[in-house]
Amino acid sequence: MPKVGDIDYSRVIDLDLSSVVPSVSGPRRPQDRVELPRLKERFTELYSKPTADGGFAKQVSKWESDSKYAKALTQAQETLSSLPSRPAPTPPILRC
DSSP: OOOTTTSOOSOOEEOOGGGOOOEEOOSSOGGGOEEGGGHHHHHHHHHHSOGGGTSOOOOHHHHHHOHHHHHHHHHHHHHHHHSOOOOOOOOTTEEO
16 A cells, blocks of 8 residues: 555545544435434424425324334434444545
């Protein structure tokens, strides 16, 4: 692996890994990613939003009253947030 200064890059990017937040997104719209700490809040918001606005047009009260779904979402959020965060090997153009 080349050392710093061995290769002249046109641009060097510094990345503070402590600023990286775990998130989820779908394969079709990765730009709609949601940070894990906001997952439940965002899901609840989209659940009742009209389909024309990118939501599911469902009644939140029905979803919230069904503890099976609320519990599943909470468990999923806890499971995902407990996974160890391992950054990929840093390419030589990134200095952390």
